[in-house]
Amino acid sequence: MKIVVLNGSPKGNKLSFTMQYIYYAQKMFPHVEFNLINIGQKLNNMKIKEESFQEILKEMASADGILWCFPVYVLLVPAQLKKFIELLFENNAGEVLKGKFSGVLSTSMNFYDNTAFDYVHAIIEDLNMKYTGFFSNKSFDFDKIERRKTFYTFIKNILFAIENQLPTPRRFNPINIRKNFEFAPNEVLDEHKLDSNGKKIIIITENYSEESNLGKMIRKFKSSFKNEIDVYSIDNIDMKGGCISCLSCGYDNQCFYKDGHTDFVRKKLRNNDIIVYALALKDRYFSSRFKQFVDRAFFNGHTPITEGVQFCYMLSGSLSQVENLRQIIIAHSELGGGNLVDIITDEFGESEEINDLIYNMAKKALEFSKYGYVQTPTFMTVGGYKIFRDMIYGLPGVLFQADYRFYKKRKMFNFPKNKLSYRIMRLIFKSKKARAIFKKNMFKIFVRPYDKFFKNLDVEQEITEFVI
Ligand SMILES: Cc1cc2nc3c(=O)[nH]c(=O)nc-3n(C[C@H](O)[C@H](O)[C@H](O)COP(=O)(O)O)c2cc1C
Structure with missing residues (x-):
């Protein structure tokens, strides 16, 4: 039996945490041929020669099963693997891969591994393949026997499914794209144009045609303001390659690459009040170029770089059919320390409604920015x-x-403490009588501080403290 292993780790085969599981599988299932293909490195500059790509596709087509292996990179797969997935669709790979069994294996810190898995699961189904489950593990947890046992069973199940050509349930509907809708932007009358009042607003997009819906949405957003709004296309940012996980940035946020990306993030992305992402959906995310831009921002480590920013999204594509992407967008805004104002797409409504939505989003973003409004995290x-x-x-x-x-x-190492008083209370609470007395008054005790607060509340004084 032959399993093709697509390794999305830019670290290559030997140094990848994820790939250690494949070496383990090779030992545990010696009768199976695991054929490793290092997608992460082959596509590091986001390109691959046509012959090399066709060779990989041929290899995949000749396999009994495919294992998609990758590290989670910013809530998804690394940009390099995303690019490979785009190439598969461009080459109608769904025709040659139809009915093939596919499993998904990843290591990470379990931070939004769920969105990465959902993405790959859906892609497998979009390519007409059969999804057989996922295995997710923390980078450093290979030494845990229970995890290796789970992995062993995971692989065994895939092999069993292949041997017996078992049916697999389908989860995702193919994406239905709204056809023939042309958004017609209207002009905002001078007296209704918004004053940005010194707020810094930028639009980040990809190369788009002025006549595409996205181009027109951008035009509408810009025309909502009296002043000029800067538009940056990520196609114009010089990026020499994808993030290679060298972690040089860990010590002092200096990226290993010396190209235009870091400068763009430092000089253009930071210090804005409102950031508008105007993007088109590509398969079930945005483009791999955008993903490369996002991955490379990892040089900022695990700190928020857009605190207090109002995020607006104008998207062309069927977002309502990719709930996973909505989750990713929400996470991007919240993790960056910002506020998601609205996501407007061209998939619903007529032009008039979309025009109103865009204008209203701009207005709302300004208002939220004035008050430094950031929605509470979930x-x-x-x-x-x-x-x-x-x-x-x-x-x-x-x-x-x-x-x-x-x-x-920032005093963010705020671990809960097992205080002495709690320990004493736990002892007291062993008594049934104590529990009964407390239970009788419990909620009264909990809201007591609120009673005091409302008694002393001075509404006017409170409101003056809100304005920033
Ligand atoms: C650019 C970048 C982004 C990452 N994003 C995530 C993430 O969103 N969630 C997570 O849990 N781990 C994230 N990680 C950690 C990797 O997923 C983790 O270290 C993984 O085990 C590496 O696997 P590999 O050695 O096979 O490449 C990220 C690492 C890098 C370099």
């Missing part, structure tokens, strides 16, 4: 922050010293 961000905190406090904090200094300065 489970993913609160939980995700704790993963970062624990990680930076531990061994990775030795490498990521810039993060360590940042977290320390």
